[in-house]
Amino acid sequence: MSILAIQNLYVSFLENTVVKNVSMDIEEKKVTAIMGPSGCGKTTVLRSVNRMHELSAHASVTGKVLLRGEDLYALDAILVRRRIGMVFQRPNPFPTMSIYDNVVAGYLLNGLRLGKPELDNLVEESLSSAALWDEVKDSLRRRGAFLSGGQQQRLCIARALAMRPEILLLDEPTSALDPKATASIEELLVQLKKTVTILLVTHNIAQASRVSDFTAFMYLGELVEFGASAKMFTAPQDKRTEEYLTGKFG
């Protein structure tokens, strides 16, 4: 069974419907990429999975999102967000916190008490998973905001991983990064899928083909095509997908 099922999802902002009838099943411990031209609703789909739309008063979501068969929107939003981690397009470490505190911010801010050794372990484990441990292990007490952009993004990934989420949502995690940092994050995603399900939004076709097992192509709010990446990148079914892949638009 798939871990996450999106069924007939519609999202609108005021009168403007930006996601129309999107349905997809996300496989556990795989990387699923969502791609499509700018403004087609990729971020909007992603944010309906961890219920971030509830923060803006004029967004309305209809349809179902099931997490292991349970209706996400019937659960407590706070618990949903602890089970489904998110990494944003722009790195956003907490500027007042040290690197160490940033990693375990989910625990500190939620008032979940852990012992010092446990925290230490969690920090090392998460930073290692995010391929950042070696770079920062000697400066864990420095502020996270002093890191480079790529390091900050990996710090944000570590912060999400520390919560041990079942699903990790990544919204164009490499769009602000240089090729080297991008490569290290892509490598990381391939490692991470051993333990966590990844839903990745990307602009970058090459990236989707490199790291994803499944790919969804969206266009103007609709899901045009969804299937195994190997298949989609070699033999797209829909004309629009083919045009997008060959760079005719987007």
Add this chain to the structure above:
Amino acid sequence: MTFTEAAKTLLWRQSLDKVFFGVICFFSFLSVLPLVLILGYLLVKGVSALNWQFFCRVPQPLGEIGGGIANALLGSLILLAVAFLLAVPLGLLVGIYLAENKKNWLADCARLSVEILQSVPSIVIGLVVYTWLVLPLKTFSALAGGAALALMMLPVSVRSTEETLRLIPLELKEAALALGVPYYRTILRVIVPSGLSGIVTGVLLSLARVAGETAPLLFTAFGNPFLSLALFRPIESLPHLIFYYATSPYAEWHRLAWGASFVLVVGVLFLNLTAKFLTRRWRVRF
């Protein structure tokens, strides 16, 4: 236009530039002058009054030499503390609400009232607190004085909180919420700490602002020639003492008034400079 004509107009423009630059420099210098003169004058007149007696003793009965302003010094501190405790928590909460809710009728109302409150003359605020607190309690009191100052501080602390928090990127709030942190904890543990330097600066500046207010204290705190710590008794304050002594006919009291003025200005300067320092020191990079 010939080449020499062009060169001439260029020369003319360059000299105009210099004149203009000279003029703005001159007036910038003029704007510094009042502060320098005030400080200099206070230094000359005030410093001679300062000694340990001045800080540790209360005013002596008429005709006796010596005495100090301990009552006013302590009184001002108590008044400011009361104002701080009344205004800052409230200002913080309202500021958070306004930063979080840009457009709804309550926010619009609150924003407008705060703006108007800021322009209510201080003497009127004093009068209002007089009818609200002094008449029912049947006594002038430190509490009433502090409340009047708090009303004057409130708009500043609301607005500085709102403006500081508005500058904090939305991504930061989303980062916390995406970790499953409840809304109130996100605000109190992520958003407010990120804006702390701005908020503290605003509070210090508003303290500096009301520390020298006299009008609202005239019929609230009133004044008291004795050392008093009681909240429900009249209390002396630096600006009131200055007003009272400076308008008296006695040279000895004039001396005290100058000394007190000096102390007040140094205190206010100190608050201002601390605020500046903190903004720089605690500024958070996003």
